[in-house]
Each structure stands twice: as C-alpha cells, then as structure tokens.
Amino acid sequence: MLKPSDTWNWYYDNKAQSLMLDLGMDMVFRVNLPYKVLIDSAFDECKFSVDDASAYQMFVEHISYLPLSEPRKVELALNCVAAKRFHKPMLPKSWFFEPQGVGYSPEEGEIVSLKNDLGEGHFIIVENYECASMCMLVDMDSFALNPIKYMAFCEPIKVMHDRMAKMQVVNSAYYALVG
Structure with missing residues (x-):
C-alpha cells in the first residue's frame, strides 16, 4: 500500500482541468472531483499535510477489507482525502x-x-x-x-x-x- 510522504504536493493542473497530487518519482494522482466543486484553496499549490496523512491512513484502514485491488484502494483513499479537504459544502440529496x-x-x-x-x-x-x-x-x-x-x-x-x-x-x- 502507498505510504504518505511529506514530499507530496497538491496542485491544480489547468491543462488537465483537474486537481492533482504529485507523489514524487514521476507519479501523479489525478483527483476525481470536477472543477466546479473545488474550494478556492484547491487552486493553490500546497503540501500534503499531516491532517491529510492522518485522514489517508484512517481511510486505508477502514477500506482494507473491501473486495478491491490495492491500486483501487489507494485511489479511493486519496479521493476521500481530496474530497474531505477540497470539496465545497454541498446540500444533501x-x-x-x-x-x-x-x-x-x-x-x-x-x-x-x-x-x-x-x-x-x-x-x-x-x-x-x-x-x-x-x-x-x-x-x-x-x-x-x-x-x-x-x-x-x-x-x-x-x-x-x-x-x-x-x-x-x-x-x-x-x-x-x-x-
């Protein structure tokens, strides 16, 4: 399973029109959130914080038993962290x-x-x-x-x-x- 690092960085890629997480070693994760739901701070480059790392670990632990491949579990956990940090408030549906x-x-x-x-x-x-x-x-x-x-x-x-x-x-x- 992918381990969080203090070298990871969030940034918005205008060309790809997507929030990204630079994982280092030429690996970049593309977040599954559209532009219109992102808060303003999502468009500023920022570090993957201690709170992000803590949330990532919590999500990874909770999804460990799901019948998903390891890459899908990482995808799910990182999307959860991104939504928790960068999603605009929404009304219930x-x-x-x-x-x-x-x-x-x-x-x-x-x-x-x-x-x-x-x-x-x-x-x-x-x-x-x-x-x-x-x-x-x-x-x-x-x-x-x-x-x-x-x-x-x-x-x-x-x-x-x-x-x-x-x-x-x-x-x-x-x-x-x-x-």
Whole structure:
C-alpha cells in the first residue's frame, strides 16, 4: 500500500482541468472531483499535510477489507482525502435514497449501505456532519440514483443519516448489512 510522504504536493493542473497530487518519482494522482466543486484553496499549490496523512491512513484502514485491488484502494483513499479537504459544502440529496431508520450517526471512514428502488450501494463516510454526511461510492459498478442518473466509483454525495444502514465485516472478502 502507498505510504504518505511529506514530499507530496497538491496542485491544480489547468491543462488537465483537474486537481492533482504529485507523489514524487514521476507519479501523479489525478483527483476525481470536477472543477466546479473545488474550494478556492484547491487552486493553490500546497503540501500534503499531516491532517491529510492522518485522514489517508484512517481511510486505508477502514477500506482494507473491501473486495478491491490495492491500486483501487489507494485511489479511493486519496479521493476521500481530496474530497474531505477540497470539496465545497454541498446540500444533501437524500431524495435518491429510501429511509432506513433514525438515530444512526456514522463515523468518518465507516462503510454504509444506501438503498433505492433500483438497488443498493456501498459508500464510505468522508465527512460527518450533525444530520448528514458526505460519502463516496466504493462499489466498482455504477449506482443508479434514478433511471437516467448514475454515480461512478469514488463519486461523492451528501446524504441524511436516516437513509444509511451500518455495515459489518463478514469475512475478508465481503461485507454485509447488519441491523
């Protein structure tokens, strides 16, 4: 697994129209966030901070059991860090999902289940707020929000907590709904 370094740098690449993370040794990671959702500081070059490294480690630990390849886990963890640090505040879009209960408050890094008429998807909590959380799709297959709108791997969305169900590890290759 890729280990964080104090030599990593965030920068915005105007040519690629994307936020990037320079990992050194001629390796660059392209963040999966469009221009329009980035806060102003995303356009200034800055170091991969201690907070970024701490968040990266936390996300890596929480996704270790997911049935993803190591490169996909790194991609997911780095996209989570970027969204946590550089994503503009967003309003919840809970109407895409069915209510699953009340009183549930997920923790950052936790994997949750969201359901609708078209299926069930698994999401990682990127940022937790009082009543809603920004989460990111962890499934490699796209998730249908409605018949014409789909989410892709690593795409973020903010959802009210009453739409979420807690996930628990069953074994090292799978995860299942509990509760």
